[in-house]
Amino acid sequence: MNSQKEALLQLIQPTDRGLKTTKELNKAIFAAIARLEAQNPTPAPTATPDVLDGNWELLFTTSQELLGFGRLPLAKLGKIYQCIRCKDSSIYNIAELYSLPLLEGLVSVSAKFSVTSAQRVEVKFQRSIIGLQRWLNYKGGVQGVDEFISFLESDRKPRAIDITINREQTGWIEVTYLDSDLRIGRGNQGNVFILRKARILQI
Numbered sequence: 001m002n003s004q005k006e007a008l009l010q011l012i013q014p015t016d017r018g019l020k021t022t023k024e025l026n027k028a029i030f031a032a033i034a035r036l037e038a039q040n041p042t043p044a045p046t047a048t049p050d051v052l053d054g055n056w057e058l059l060f061t062t063s064q065e066l067l068g069f070g071r072l073p074l075a076k077l078g079k080i081y082q083c084i085r086c087k088d089s090s091i092y093n094i095a096e097l098y099s100l101p102l103l104e105g106l107v108s109v110s111a112k113f114s115v116t117s118a119q120r121v122e123v124k125f126q127r128s129i130i131g132l133q134r135w136l137n138y139k140g141g142v143q144g145v146d147e148f149i150s151f152l153e154s155d156r157k158p159r160a161i162d163i164t165i166n167r168e169q170t171g172w173i174e175v176t177y178l179d180s181d182l183r184i185g186r187g188n189q190g191n192v193f194i195l196r197k198a199r200i201l202q203i
Contacts, residue, residue, distance in 0.1 A: 008032040012060040044118035045175035049086035056195035063191040131160020
């Protein structure tokens with residue numbers, strides 16, 4: 001493994017996606033990110049859909065909007081996925097929430113994207129769903145995420161709060177590092193995202 005990549009992964013490992021960190025640790029993380037970005041093996045991520053496509057699990061972020069889920073009373077933040085479907089120009093953000101038994105929750109936001117440069121896509125948010133995992137028949141894991149996205153793409157109505165985002169709510173994501181299993185992105189609000197490609201385990 002790339003030594004700079006390994007160093008970054010070691011730094012973010014104890015942070016619980018960014019929920020447990022300090023100014024000093026963040027400074028070290030940002031420096032490690034910059035060093036890895038300087039070695040980006042994919043200078044035009046938007047032109048390499050075979051690498052960009054797939055389900056990505058969030059390892060670290062500075063987004064207080066996402067981390068806020070982990071600070072809800074009586075709730076624990078589970079896995080967060082960002083799933084990219086280049087063929088359909090779609091992005092699905094999926095966050096798992098855990099609480100009392102049978103009350104495990106799920107929050108998802110669907111969006112469409114358009115390529116604006118070799119590294120950047122503009123994102124237009126379209127739909128948000130909030131509900132219980134059992135009512136959405138959500139099983140988790142890579143296969144469960146794929147099944148949930150197939151459900152979202154169907155005409156079936158979910159047993160959940162289903163909100164159409166009509167207003168012009170847009171943003172952009174710039175991919176500053178991309179290899180076969182790690183992606184670093186920066187958003188229009190100044191947030192940083194580090195994600196790992198989620199794969200089905202081979203037995």
